[in-house]
Amino acid sequence: MGGPPRYTWRFDVVLENLPHLLSGVSLTCALTALCMLLGLVVGLVAAICRLSRWRLVRGIAFAYTEAFRTTPLLVQVVWVFYVLPILTGVTLTAFFSGLVALGFNVGAFMAEIYRAGILSVNPGQTAAGLALGMTPGQVLRRIILPQAVTRVIPPMATTWVALFKDTAILSAIGVVELMFRAREIATDTYRPLEIFSVVALIYFLLTYPQSLGVNYLYRRFRTQE
């Protein structure tokens, strides 16, 4: 008979190494949470800067968001890990390099989401707040952001899911998350086909419920006015 050469699948090898493999999951989750947190903060600052009245501040924020949105994530991760220490003299561990690179990457996308959310609030709201004698900062905190929140939650959840999967890229600089463990085990056992198939399945099983959650959020926060 023709067809491709027969390959004997040995999933028992995966099973033996499953605890080791799954030990990467916790770091994948932790990285996602920490990068998200960093991205939420950095993104908000960048979004506010992009709406600043000062051209220089706007320019810096624009350069940041565009730089991170128009270069590959892998390049950013490698650059922060290898090049940044040469430029700054500060060496970070792989974990912190990954956190910074991915966190600032997410921040750039978050900035755009925040900005769209802020701009989607009717300008009359700002006028009303200012007319009461509020400072621009008070208008932002008390009037604009509370209204922007419900509009930015769904796209942010989408970003979260993308981020969860993107943490796999950090295996390239040796962050010991799920994908790194997979590569380790694949090398040790010479069973990359089984390992990477199972790791794909694990990512799917972890991501799919989150994706359903995103769909729920889109329904829940469908524009109410």
Next chain:
Amino acid sequence: MGDVIMRVENLQKHFGPLHALRGISMEVRRGEVVVIIGPSGSGKSTFLRCLNRLEEPSAGRIVVDDLEITGPRVNLPGIRRDIGMVFQHFNLFPHMTVLGNVMEGPRTVFRLGRSQAEARATQLLYKVGLTDKLHLKPVQLSGGQQQRVAIARALAMDPKVMLFDEVTSALDPELVGEVLTVMKQLADEGMTMLVVTHEMGFGEKVADRVVMFDEGLVVEEGPPKRIFTRADHERTRRFPSQLHWEAALAGDEPKGAR
């Protein structure tokens, strides 16, 4: 009526090539009700928005209560506290209750305590006849009710002057009266008011002075009786009658036309 509370000198505003205000001068006395009329695009709203610097005047001076508010080193939030504004589209804060809307200014700007702010807001909402709506959200109210909340919200800052920017233009006709009644009550209490409106009836009954705008200039001003019955300028005489004609036309519109 007392001393001059607001003085505007040669106010100019450019929007790119558009010369929206071409030199407006005006004095408003304490307790005076000035009604500003004029066709769309004549600069009425722009003028009002310059008075609390929601629009940046291109040239000219504005002095409120002996304090010049034009110029670069002015505490903008500080001057805006003293100038209440009510907008055509209400601009209530949709994420807050009616009570929350009226408490917001005193709470955030004056750092007033919750109970004090709430007492004050409740009192003002009683004044505008909305005591039974305190805990509703703006979307649950009619346009007329929303606009009365907006008036209460502005009054909560205890302003020296109130600006009304076409506040009944977005309302269904049957809701206009309730808002105008609140405004008349305010006028009777001695509030200084600048009112941009197309409600000629309000101008006739409540205004101390009517100012006619056209193409960024004051065409004419005077007591309502004179402006509405024997204006000096042909442009002013034509304007109110034009409105009546438009109203009549809208009423007679054949049903098939919509």
